Amino acid sequence: MNKPEWLKHGVIVRVQHWLGVVEDVAVSELRIMVLIKSPKGIWRNQRDASEWLEYIDGQITPATPEEMEKEINAHAERIQRMLADLNAFREAVLNENLVKG
Secondary structure (H helix, E strand, O other): OOOOOOOOOOOEEEEOOEEEEEEEEEEOOOOEEEEEEOHHHHHOOOHHHEEEEEOOEOOEEEOOHHHHHHHHHHHHHHHHHHHHHHHHHHHHHHHHHHHHO
């Protein structure tokens, strides 16, 4: 199996509906595996925020820095909302327990 010339370390890629950066590429006679680090991985708190995926033509494609900027901003907003929700939950639980206590 032949690896596309553009598929190499540091390239920003789109994987179906999310974006990431190629960390590593492994090629065998049967398949091409791509290690991709992504904002999605950080948001989901995955180890190293990276995952190995099999390269299938058309499912992993090059993307632009502008697209990655939008992806990072979207995940940053999600994380900020999660933090606000967590802090509101803490306030509610602690205040309720202080009133009952």
